[in-house]
Amino acid sequence: MSQCSVGALRPEHKNFVVVGYALTSKKIKSFLQPKLEGLARNKGILFVAIDQNRPLSDQGPFDIVLHKLTGKEWRQILEEYRRTHPEVTVLDPPDAILHLHNRQSMLQCVADMNLSNSYGIVGVPRQLVIKRDASSIPDAVAKAGLTLPLVAKPLVADGSAKSHELSLAYDQYSLQKLEPPLVLQEFVNHGGVLFKVYIVGEAIKVVRRFSLPDVSKRELAKNAGVFRFPRVSCAAASADDADLDPSVAELPPRPLLERLAKELRCRLGLRLFNLDIIREHGTRDHFYVIDINYFPGYGKMPGYEHIFTDFLLSLVQS
């Protein structure tokens, strides 16, 4: 827990960089680990819990506000605080975060970017938004010319358990069983391995995770139905030390990721996020971004303590 909890800051903290945080208890546990707080303190950074029951302006003073909470009320509080406290860096602006709460708008920036250079091509899978009326899905899919299998994802990605309930659909007819609003995304074979690219300001760190296995044409023809699948690429599914086919395991080229991260930082207006990216199986350089998350589980990013504290210091120094 925080070494300096809610309330007034002590005089000896005068020269500290004060970071107010408003996070869920799950996030506090995974992110604000003793090693991070200890290192931060040695570097002159103090984490202070924000009391949501008291006006934000009465707390601190803060140099930085770090947050990941949902709800309109909280967004309004933060917007008002940003307006009245322009000297405080709020990580990140609530409206920019909101952009990631919809799985359609989330990937729009990547699509608009048309990133293609000598290191590779980065796109997004073809997808279709279904707002209502499940019975219309088979026709809508046929009309849009989407190729099966499809990944069905809840349109809203607000961090709720429901927003992570995904399904794989093998045939067009069964799509009627799904519950809109959702995004239907073409499943891209990628050798069962996904890359998680963590971004903290200008720093980038990539890890490998297991993912859904490829679906062959034969399997597709043999199967029908819609199948719910659990969180296949969670931290327990690390593939960093797995013995994999090198053509599948090879990380995306660093210069390509740097370009992607830089563009996304700018287009999204965010500094703290990660993205899930896959390489189309059988290609060397054809990549798809399938998910972008705000303030992800940094506790699982190797060396996050140093990267994060350096980032916080860079904010106040600039």
Ligand SMILES: O=P(O)(O)O[C@@H]1[C@@H](OP(=O)(O)O)[C@H](OP(=O)(O)O)[C@H](O)[C@H](OP(=O)(O)O)[C@H]1OP(=O)(O)O
């Ligand atoms: O729960 P964790 O620590 O695994 O982190 C979750 C992330 O897992 P990852 O770091 O990618 O393995 C997770 O990433 P995925 O969506 O699973 O790719 C989300 O960022 C999740 O946030 P939210 O529930 O979408 O708001 C993250 O949850 P919160 O910690 O933000 O609640």
Ligand SMILES: Nc1ncnc2c1ncn2[C@@H]1O[C@H](COP(=O)(O)OP(=O)(O)O)[C@@H](O)[C@H]1O
């Ligand atoms: N278009 C796709 N092609 C292949 N696999 C996918 C695709 N979309 C998602 N997946 C698989 O489903 C998992 C969860 O999807 P994702 O969009 O990352 O949702 P979440 O926000 O719940 O993490 C991914 O980790 C990956 O294994």
Ligand SMILES: [Mg+2]
């Ligand atoms: Mg994901």
Ligand SMILES: [Mg+2]
């Ligand atoms: Mg996600």
